[in-house]
Amino acid sequence: MTTSTPSESSTAAPLFDLQALVVAVRRRRRLWSAMALLGLVIGAAVAVLLPPPPSAVTKVLVAHAEDQPNDTGTLIRTDVELLGTTRIAELALRSLKSPEKPEDFMKDYRGTGLTNNLLQIEVTGDSDADAEARAKALADAFVADHVRRMQEAAKAESQALLDQRDRMRDELAQVNAAIGDRSPESDPEASAAIESLFARRAELNSRIADFDQRAADARTGTPKVVAGTQIVDAPRALRHSLPKSAATNAAIGLVLGLVLGLGLAAVGTVVADRPVLRRDIAANLGASVIAELPRRSGRLWRRRRTRATRERLTATLARTVRGSAEPVSLLELGSARGTSAIALALAKALAADGPVVVVDGLPGTQLAHRRPKPGDPTVVPGERAAAVSHDERRIGVGSVAPGTPWTDLQYLGTQTVLVVRAGHASAAWLHTVARQLADQSIPVIGVVLIDPDPRDRTDGTLWDGLHTALRGRSEIPVRQHGGGTSHAVQAVGEGARRTERQPVWAARGPDNDQEAR
Structure with missing residues (x-):
């Protein structure tokens, strides 16, 4: 059998012994078991001693003039960020006649984009009725602000199109004045210039009609946005189940405590x-x-x-x-x-x-x-x-x-x-x-x-x-026929005596x- 000396075994020893670490951590199961139990108790205690405040939730359907089937949620994310502005909070507080500061009120609610056009608003209050009232005021304020912004945008776009149409009409009047009563047949020498004026007049008439149509479309799109933006789920108070909340918090505390305990046990094992x-x-x-x-x-x-x-x-x-x-x-x-x-x-x-x-x-x-x-x-x-x-x-x-x-x-x-x-x-x-x-x-x-x-x-x-171990005390030297000890046994004995x-x-x-x- 091939044996190794202490120097060889120490040289071949790994820098990090995973087996020893696992065994040492398992032996310290009292530590991580106690940490897991402590986390479970703390989680359950938090659910009992610190229950969530009364809250209400409502859902708003938000219509956008720029809605596209392939939208990745950019528009609803913008609406969520707009909901968390002081302007919306101030409008809601004004309707509630509350002296609370908008900055403080913004900490009591949050918005979540469920789909590209569905916004959920969750609000906390002093009671269920107060939470419902605040959710209703906040949803109405958001809808009003959204409709106002869409109307202003449509009005601005329509006015810009109409202004462009009026400029085209002024240019058309100048072209008509230049043409007068002439025609290409009446003046053969200026027929090319007259034909270009007629072509310009036709182009201007077409663009004026196009601007009229686009302005009408811009004005027509606003009613769709106004009608499409509405509260689809009336504010309602959220019911919290204490057993369910305690079980959830206890499970989370158990997992966190177990992970923390295992980490402490592993670090303590490596350091010690x-x-x-x-x-x-x-x-x-x-x-x-x-x-x-x-x-x-x-x-x-x-x-x-x-x-x-x-x-x-x-x-x-x-x-x-x-x-x-x-x-x-x-x-x-x-x-x-x-x-x-x-x-x-x-x-x-x-x-x-x-x-x-x-x-x-x-x-x-x-x-x-x-x-x-x-x-x-x-x-x-x-x-x-x-x-x-x-x-x-x-x-x-x-x-x-x-x-x-x-x-x-x-x-x-x-x-x-x-x-x-x-x-x-x-x-x-x-x-x-x-x-x-x-x-x-x-x-x-x-x-x-x-x-x-x-x-x-x-x-x-x-x-x-072998010279110090208990098993070496039972070794009997093998005698040769001549009464002497064999060379092999003598070599082992001398090696054992030399091996400290x-x-x-x-x-x-x-x-x-x-x-x-």
């Missing part, structure tokens, strides 16, 4: 850089994960599985302690209670072999001051560790949390098992723990992971740490090591 996957924790500590325990007992049907896992861990640690002449310590990082329980269970398992003493090196001597139960081993505080007899087996319990007196760890045990809660410490602090234990010459024979992610499928085994425990910080150079400190 707290490893959650067993792969990352093992790589940062330079030791393999030998067991996993839930943080809590969990549901009833999971307690049997948790109990079996604890029994297997206790049996594994008991075999390790029995086969080692050096004292073993349990050092916690984020799980002092779980570490104490593991230490007491291990001491009970070893009590059959002889007297066992648990040395409590936890902050505050939580374990030493607890009320003993029948069958519990002897627990002494860390200050009395030197007074423990050499005939008694000693199990140290300590902490590697920030503020740890590192030089005291060697008195708890010359080899240790780390009990680490997933997602509790940052990667920099895991580097610091591994480096400090290496400086104290305390090998880490394994990591017990507390509160692991149930969907974590990564490998927490370091294949280049190298966590991630050992392969990242002195700069990152200084940062971890």
